[in-house]
Amino acid sequence: MIIAVASGKGGTGKTTIAVNLALSIQDVQILDVDVEEPNVGVFLHSTQTEEHEVFVSVPKINDERCTYCGACAEFCAYNALAVVNKQVLVFPELCHACTGCELVCPVDAVGWKKRGIGWIRNGKTAEGIEIIEGELAVGEAMAVPVIKAVKQQLKRSKKIIIDAPPGTSCPMIESIQDADFVLLVTEPTPFGLHDLKLAVEVVRALHLPFGVVINRDGIGDSQVDMYCQKEKIPILLRVPHDKTIANLYSNGQACVTEMPEIKQQFLNLYEKIRRRRP
Numbered sequence: 136m137i138i139a140v141a142s143g144k145g146g147t148g149k150t151t152i153a154v155n156l157a158l159s160i161q162d163v164q165i166l167d168v169d170v171e172e173p174n175v176g177v178f179l180h181s182t183q184t185e186e187h188e189v190f191v192s193v194p195k196i197n198d199e200r201c202t203y204c205g206a207c208a209e210f211c212a213y214n215a216l217a218v219v220n221k222q223v224l225v226f227p228e229l230c231h232a233c234t235g236c237e238l239v240c241p242v243d244a245v246g247w248k249k250r251g252i253g254w255i256r257n258g259k260t261a262e263g264i265e266i267i268e269g270e271l272a273v274g275e276a277m278a279v280p281v282i283k284a285v286k287q288q289l290k291r292s293k294k295i296i297i298d299a300p301p302g303t304s305c306p307m308i309e310s311i312q313d314a315d316f317v318l319l320v321t322e323p324t325p326f327g328l329h330d331l332k333l334a335v336e337v338v339r340a341l342h343l344p345f346g347v348v349i350n351r352d353g354i355g356d357s358q359v360d361m362y363c364q365k366e367k368i369p370i371l372l373r374v375p376h377d378k379t380i381a382n383l384y385s386n387g388q389a390c391v392t393e394m395p396e397i398k399q400q401f402l403n404l405y406e407k408i409r410r411r412r413p
Contacts, residue, residue, distance in 0.1 A: 153296050162263075176256075180387070
């Protein structure tokens with residue numbers, strides 16, 4: 136089973152929920168696809184075993200064949216190509232590797248070369264949890280290729296937890312679209328409710344089963360509860376606004392390692408997910 140942990144905004148506690156859930160169940164592989172800020176390994180104290188670079192393809196123009204007709208630049212919706220003064224300029228950071236420029240070139244002058252945009256790191260914890268972590272290189276704009284590379288190492292024989300990036304854009308959608316169940320983490324504040332609504336729209340559009348986790352329960356108002364009741368969205372877990380949990384988090388520790396009662400709640404959460412999965 137693949138469980139994706141997502142949210143409409145950053146800072147709601149996705150990694151907290153993903154890590155504590157992973158530590159509460161057995162035979163787990165956790166994928167950290169928040170590639171602009173991966174931090175699952177920090178809280179699981181993993182040992183790195185492998186590292187691989189992630190590459191994408193970008194155009195390489197054959198100047199001997201090119202007639203500078205401009206067909207490639209005209210076709211490119213991302214403005215990754217420009218023909219200026221008998222020269223084809225390639226802006227690799229803008230290229231989405233759709234191969235359209237190669238298809239429209241009348242003289243077969245478009246080839247391809249590899250460009251590194253990030254890394255995948257494999258790790259393991261003392262508890263036997265496998266970690267696959269993606270990291271996007273500084274200055275790169277496209278997280279999706281790194282996310283796809285991380286998901287290629289997914290093992291269906293294990294219980295999979297995906298720590299998704301925040302928001303509702305392409306990286307989040309790529310992260311959750313193959314999930315069997317999505318946990319939407321929010322906080323009981325107006326800002327949390329606003330972005331929860333956006334995340335719910337995305338998950339419903341993808342026709343994925345989902346439920347809500349309220350983190351830092353008790354800090355705000357009841358608007359999230361009222362919204363979930365109105366929309367018939369199950370609230371599967373409430374993590375209290377607790378100083379002990381905050382102190383453990385600040386020291387890079389998962390709360391289930393020190394608080395048995397919280398661990399039981401995460402075990403109950405997993406059972407609720409199992410029952411609600413189609």
